Amino acid sequence: MMAQYHEIKRDHPDALLFYRMGDFYEMFFDDAAVASAALDIALTRRGLHEGEDIPMCGVPVHAADGYLQTLTRKGFRVAICEQLEDPAEARKRGAKSVVKRGVVRLVTPGTLTEDSLLDARRHNYLAAWSVIRGEGALAWADISTGEIAVAPCPMVALGPLLARLAPRELLCVQGSEAALRGLAGETGPALCALGGASFDSTAGAGRLCALYKVATPEAFGSFTRPEISALGALIDYLDITQKGNLPLLRPPVRETAQGAMLIDAATRRNLEIAQALSGGREGSLIAAIDRTVTAAGARLLDRRLAAPSRDLAEIRDRHDAVEALVENAALRDDLRAALRRVPDMDRAMGRLALDRGGPRDLAALRDGLAQAAQIARQLQGSDLPRRLAEAAHDLQGHETLQGLLDRALVAEPPLLSRDGGFVA
Numbered sequence: 001m002m003a004q005y006h007e008i009k010r011d012h013p014d015a016l017l018f019y020r021m022g023d024f025y026e027m028f029f030d031d032a033a034v035a036s037a038a039l040d041i042a043l044t045r046r047g048l049h050e051g052e053d054i055p056m057c058g059v060p061v062h063a064a065d066g067y068l069q070t071l072t073r074k075g076f077r078v079a080i081c082e083q084l085e086d087p088a089e090a091r092k093r094g095a096k097s098v099v100k101r102g103v104v105r106l107v108t109p110g111t112l113t114e115d116s117l118l119d120a121r122r123h124n125y126l127a128a129w130s131v132i133r134g135e136g137a138l139a140w141a142d143i144s145t146g147e148i149a150v151a152p153c154p155m156v157a158l159g160p161l162l163a164r165l166a167p168r169e170l171l172c173v174q175g176s177e178a179a180l181r182g183l184a185g186e187t188g189p190a191l192c193a194l195g196g197a198s199f200d201s202t203a204g205a206g207r208l209c210a211l212y213k214v215a216t217p218e219a220f221g222s223f224t225r226p227e228i229s230a231l232g233a234l235i236d237y238l239d240i241t242q243k244g245n246l247p248l249l250r251p252p253v254r255e256t257a258q259g260a261m262l263i264d265a266a267t268r269r270n271l272e273i274a275q276a277l278s279g280g281r282e283g284s285l286i287a288a289i290d291r292t293v294t295a296a297g298a299r300l301l302d303r304r305l306a307a308p309s310r311d312l313a314e315i316r317d318r319h320d321a322v323e324a325l326v327e328n329a330a331l332r333d334d335l336r337a338a339l340r341r342v343p344d345m346d347r348a349m350g351r352l353a354l355d356r357g358g359p360r361d362l363a364a365l366r367d368g369l370a371q372a373a374q375i376a377r378q379l380q381g382s383d384l385p386r387r388l389a390e391a392a393h394d395l396q397g398h399e400t401l402q403g404l405l406d407r408a409l410v411a412e413p414p415l416l417s418r419d420g421g422f423v424a
Helices: 002-010 029-039 061-073 087-092 155-165 177-184 201-212 225-241 265-271 285-289 295-306 312-327 329-339 345-353 359-379 386-394 399-408
Strands: 016-021 024-028 044-049 052-060 078-083 101-107 126-132 135-142 147-152 169-173 190-194
Touching (some): 016 029, 016 061, 024 029, 024 061, 029 052, 029 061, 061 078, 061 101, 101 225, 135 155, 147 225, 155 177, 169 225, 285 295, 312 329, 312 386
Parallel strands (some): 126 169, 169 190
Antiparallel strands (some): 024 052, 078 101
């Protein structure tokens, strides 16, 4: 068994290896020492290796999410190694046969999808920074919601952009870690250095085309080589961590420096936009004004406060939409009541796309689409400004999918599909 462990560990030297043994994930050798300290769990011994005791610690499979949350918050990457066959199958090959195991997923700070590991009201960004011939770009994605974007980003703008996005993990080319670590600071993202091949712009263009099934990246607009490089590195890393099961990502959006205010980290901290000087959310600007009733709405407010628009037409459109709802209290109250019943559809779809979803995620889509239709009906007949009229239009046309889910699922399905009883 230890030979199998070492073979798997060699392929994942930079991650803690959660090695499945029955109802526990076990860690051995240096991983055990590091994990026991990080998780404050007992460090024990198991057998001998080359005459020395083997350090070991473990966590129950049923409680693994809590331990993964602690480790990822501290910047660790965790390789989840599962048993790929039943022990009875292994015994058929001989009494001493080892159960087949393999890493099914790399859990990293920037690639989380489980609600138990995420803050529902904030994005969980994975970012990648690339420089080609002195020209830089930063790409970022939240695989739990499908958002992906890229922006030109020289070194001088990197600090403010990282402060705005607060990514949990930053990918960079090997050799640039020291400079970025100094820029990000102790509370910045976990750094992950990748080989130059991950940032190759030609390979990046191929990854974009393969993911979105287009002939050329120009299908999304005009990207620079550094932007394609950064986007390609993101996709390559997701392919590695998700073991080829790529998430559902929207087409990439290109942001420009003229679109939003650039606020440096010190100013952002002193303004207490998202975090008070005490370090918590309480006392911050967003805590004072956040009256959103959905997780998606809270994330949108967080994005807009973090990057105030400089586009006068966009600002006027937003003001017109707000004014219309301020002046129509009855409509506003009806919309808020309907929105309170809207589940977090983005994250439900993210889990389903990665084969991590369950019956309740399907129910979230069903219930969310039902509320979308209700909100569209509430907006009909109103003299709506452009933003609200567009929203009302976009909320319609999903009756077929909603009806299919409504017929297929029971009203309150279980959390896990293995529990059964969720098909109507």
